[in-house]
Structures are given as structure tokens and as C-alpha cells.
Amino acid sequence: MYSDAFCKIYNEFGWNYFPEAFGEQLLAWLKEHQITVRTSLDLACGTGVLCEILHSSGIQASGMDFSEGMIEIARSRNPSIEYEVADMISYRPDKQFDLVTCTGDALNHILDLNDVEQIFKNVFGYLGAGGWFIFDLLNEKEIPSQEPFDLDFNDEVHSQFAVTQDADGVITLKTTVFENGRLQFEERIHEIVHDRETVCSLLEKTGFQIQKCSHQLLEDSEGEAATWYIIARKPLL
Numbered sequence: 001m002y003s004d005a006f007c008k009i010y011n012e013f014g015w016n017y018f019p020e021a022f023g024e025q026l027l028a029w030l031k032e033h034q035i036t037v038r039t040s041l042d043l044a045c046g047t048g049v050l051c052e053i054l055h056s057s058g059i060q061a062s063g064m065d066f067s068e069g070m071i072e073i074a075r076s077r078n079p080s081i082e083y084e085v086a087d088m089i090s091y092r093p094d095k096q097f098d099l100v101t102c103t104g105d106a107l108n109h110i111l112d113l114n115d116v117e118q119i120f121k122n123v124f125g126y127l128g129a130g131g132w133f134i135f136d137l138l139n140e141k142e143i144p145s146q147e148p149f150d151l152d153f154n155d156e157v158h159s160q161f162a163v164t165q166d167a168d169g170v171i172t173l174k175t176t177v178f179e180n181g182r183l184q185f186e187e188r189i190h191e192i193v194h195d196r197e198t199v200c201s202l203l204e205k206t207g208f209q210i211q212k213c214s215h216q217l218l219e220d221s222e223g224e225a226a227t228w229y230i231i232a233r234k235p236l237l
Helices: 004-012 017-032 049-056 068-077 113-126 196-206
Strands: 039-043 060-065 082-085 097-102 127-138 149-152 157-165 170-179 182-192 209-214 227-233
Touching (some): 017 049, 039 049, 039 113, 049 060, 060 068, 068 082, 097 113, 127 196, 196 227
Parallel strands (some): 039 060
Antiparallel strands (some): 157 170, 170 182, 209 227
């Protein structure tokens, strides 16, 4: 999904702000609800930031990502955490977890709802009884910016990002990087906004119990995010 060049940009540009913020909120949510998590798995873990936060709190955290470049960076950041390169549509680890997460609108990169349903079936299989599945989705009312914006690494390296949405609802992030005015690479990443009610129906069809679907993970959070947070649980019996 991501080239090695894009992975380096992702890591160096500090796009870790979301997993850092989410990780702190998640730990607060677990504490607030007195939920004990011993093992966790982060699907589409990127560079492993969320795994590191959970690991530092005493959880046996692990992660997987489709991108070899992301996993290479994650392993270099913390070699003591177990990471795998895999496709979450077909990923079926031979162990069970107390908590599975999938954040940073990773599920919006899965364009076919049949594939989303298959992921839910997989997660249900490797979650322990009473385990939690927490993920986010882009808000269906979120309208992507149509105007390109620029970011600079330094005086030599310049990047441009453009977000567009076509008639079928497919969102494209176009990333272009220049060095000393010369094009280094260009990459397009695609997402689609899934209807949250449809997604929740697929979860329930799989066997999950929906605990929450909200703009806020924590009840006392201020404002509304451009994201839906969905908390689902595998029944104890």
C-alpha cells in the first residue's frame, strides 16, 4: 500500500500525532471502565506508535501492517515488540487477544465492504471471549479539502499534498516530493467513506455487541472529531 519513500515521510513528518493522542485516550478509557488488557493487537499499526504506548503501560502489545516499510520502521523503533507484515483481510494469527485496535482511518482504505466484513470475521476469531475491538472511521459528512497544501522537510526537500474525491466517493491523497526542485516520487493512496450504520450492522452480523459509536472516545472530550470511534465487544459466552 505504501512505498518505502512514503513510509519515511510518514515517520519523519510527525504524522504520529493521531496514534499518540489516541493511545493516551485509550489508556484513560480502559482505566475509566476498569478493563484489564494483557494482550493487544494493532491492525495497520504503521510505525508502531500505538503499540509502543500500550507496551509502555505493561500490555503485551503487537502489531501488523501491509507495508514492509512501516514494519521496518516499527521494528527499528522498538525491537522488543512483535510485528508482522500481513494483509488484514486474510490475517488470522494463531493466538487470541484481549484488545484489537485499528485506527487512523485504516478501514477506510478497504474499499470493498465485503472485505471489511471479512476483517470483522477474522477479528472475532482471534479475540478472546469478552475481548474488545476498537477502531475509527471517517465521518461520512467529512468533506476532503480540494486545495493542495505544501510541507517542507528542509530548504532542499519540499512536498505537496492534494486530497480529492471522485463521483464514486473514492478519496485520493496525492503526495509529491521534490528535492532541489526535481521530482523524487509521486504516490496516490485511496480511501472511501463507509456508512457507519452499515458498518455497525456488519459487526452485529459477525457476532459483536456494539458498545459505542461516537465522535468522542472519552465522554468528557471537548468538541467533535472528524472521526467515528466504534467500540465493539465479543460476548463472554
